[in-house]
Amino acid sequence: MKALLTLLILPQLAFAALPTKEFQFKASVKTLIDNSTKPDVYPGMVVASPSRENPNYYFDWVRDTALVMRTLIDYWEINKDPKIKQMLLTWVEAETFRQNGPAIGGLGEPKYNIDGTGYKGPWGRPQNDGPALRAIAMIKFARLLIDDGEMDYVQRKLFYGLIPANTPIKKDLEYTAHHWRDQNYEPWEEEMGMHFYNLLAQHTALQEGAKLAQELGDGGAAHFYAEQSRLIGEYIKENFLDDTIGIVVSRHVSRPLGYKNSGIDVSPLLALNHTWPYQKLISFKDPHVKKYVNTLIETFSNRYKVNHIFTDMGVAIGRYPEDKYNGYHTNGVGNPWFLATLALGEHYCLANGGKLTHKADMQFKRALFHSDRKGRMDEQIHLESGEMQGARELTWSHGAFMTASMRCGLVK
Ligand code: NOJ
Ligand code: NOJ
Numbered sequence: 001m002k003a004l005l006t007l008l009i010l011p012q013l014a015f016a017a018l019p020t021k022e023f024q025f026k027a028s029v030k031t032l033i034d035n036s037t038k039p040d041v042y043p044g045m046v047v048a049s050p051s052r053e054n055p056n057y058y059f060d061w062v063r064d065t066a067l068v069m070r071t072l073i074d075y076w077e078i079n080k081d082p083k084i085k086q087m088l089l090t091w092v093e094a095e096t097f098r099q100n101g102p103a104i105g106g107l108g109e110p111k112y113n114i115d116g117t118g119y120k121g122p123w124g125r126p127q128n129d130g131p132a133l134r135a136i137a138m139i140k141f142a143r144l145l146i147d148d149g150e151m152d153y154v155q156r157k158l159f160y161g162l163i164p165a166n167t168p169i170k171k172d173l174e175y176t177a178h179h180w181r182d183q184n185y186e187p188w189e190e191e192m193g194m195h196f197y198n199l200l201a202q203h204t205a206l207q208e209g210a211k212l213a214q215e216l217g218d219g220g221a222a223h224f225y226a227e228q229s230r231l232i233g234e235y236i237k238e239n240f241l242d243d244t245i246g247i248v249v250s251r252h253v254s255r256p257l258g259y260k261n262s263g264i265d266v267s268p269l270l271a272l273n274h275t276w277p278y279q280k281l282i283s284f285k286d287p288h289v290k291k292y293v294n295t296l297i298e299t300f301s302n303r304y305k306v307n308h309i310f311t312d313m314g315v316a317i318g319r320y321p322e323d324k325y326n327g328y329h330t331n332g333v334g335n336p337w338f339l340a341t342l343a344l345g346e347h348y349c350l351a352n353g354g355k356l357t358h359k360a361d362m363q364f365k366r367a368l369f370h371s372d373r374k375g376r377m378d379e380q381i382h383l384e385s386g387e388m389q390g391a392r393e394l395t396w397s398h399g400a401f402m403t404a405s406m407r408c409g410l411v412k
Helices: 002-009 011-015 021-035 062-079 082-100 129-147 151-158 168-179 196-215 219-240 267-274 287-303 338-351 358-370 395-407
Strands: 192-195 250-255
Touching (some): 021 358, 062 082, 062 395, 082 129, 129 196, 151 168, 168 196, 192 196, 196 219, 219 250, 267 287, 267 338, 287 338, 338 358, 358 395
């Protein structure tokens, strides 16, 4: 019966064979690289998607780029491909360029034009997760380069203990240390307030930044960053852990959407993944995390029909249950997202010491099932039909597939 239903609704989903995870990984590497090397884009900048209309994602978002470059750094750590290293060096140049250009949101500017200038239209700004995520990625890159004997490059181009800061990591750490108390927008760019995602990224960036600063002779700053990191940690523990749903997405929201009321959101899960392996504040074994993950699974299983129509695979997860952004506009019905669905798989593997579990594999299967089966992954998955929608070939979807594969021990 279920099989028959599947055939009637979506012949192509029912018939085409699922690709392997290895196949999709290679396709994702290729798309991530394509989207990061567009000839009409400032070298080193990354488009969120090649889509130029409906929706127009032909911009560089600081968050998306920091996350996918972290993914590329992790991949480079494994394969040491000189072409990828060159891309990372070019990315450092691009970030340095845009940090020093004017932007309405300052370092908290979320979105840049493809010529490297700040976006000038109205937008949810600032978004202070960006500098923190960029610092986390660049600190990792700096460490790998130091291991390779490139201390000179690191001190010239990545971190130098000078005020006013003239290197990108130092700039991001100074900004983060001085602005984490400010209200700002969350990763979905919709609500002004204080957010678990942003704060955990900031906490982690300053913690790792303190260590790097100490090692590179910037002891005073190291002390200051470590102290701010500790204070953020206290703030997170006091404000976001919740006995009913586990972890609450936002607090002190001054500009609310009005319809986002449950407090349930996938972004805390993303925060735990994106700050791994550095973050020590909240362990995966913490009962709040367990409760939170269960809440997510239950909420989204019920929320999306695809989870009941297409079975024998993991649960399709979205941003938050009240979401109205359907990939084109915000008066629609929210859908599952590839990056959220894959994040749950990644979480299972991280909680299992970096090994693939059956449940994690089922999350990959869910993502592969809704892809075009030839390597394409867009932003969203229609909640009933299961077909892709929203920005095509979203860079972050591919980054999420790569990261999940690496965290599950699938890439050697
Ligand atoms: C509204 C969405 O909810 C938000 O997440 C997105 O960034 C903007 N539109 C732009 O696409
Ligand atoms: C919308 C998402 O909500 C946001 O997180 C992302 O940065 C942009 N799209 C670009 O991908």
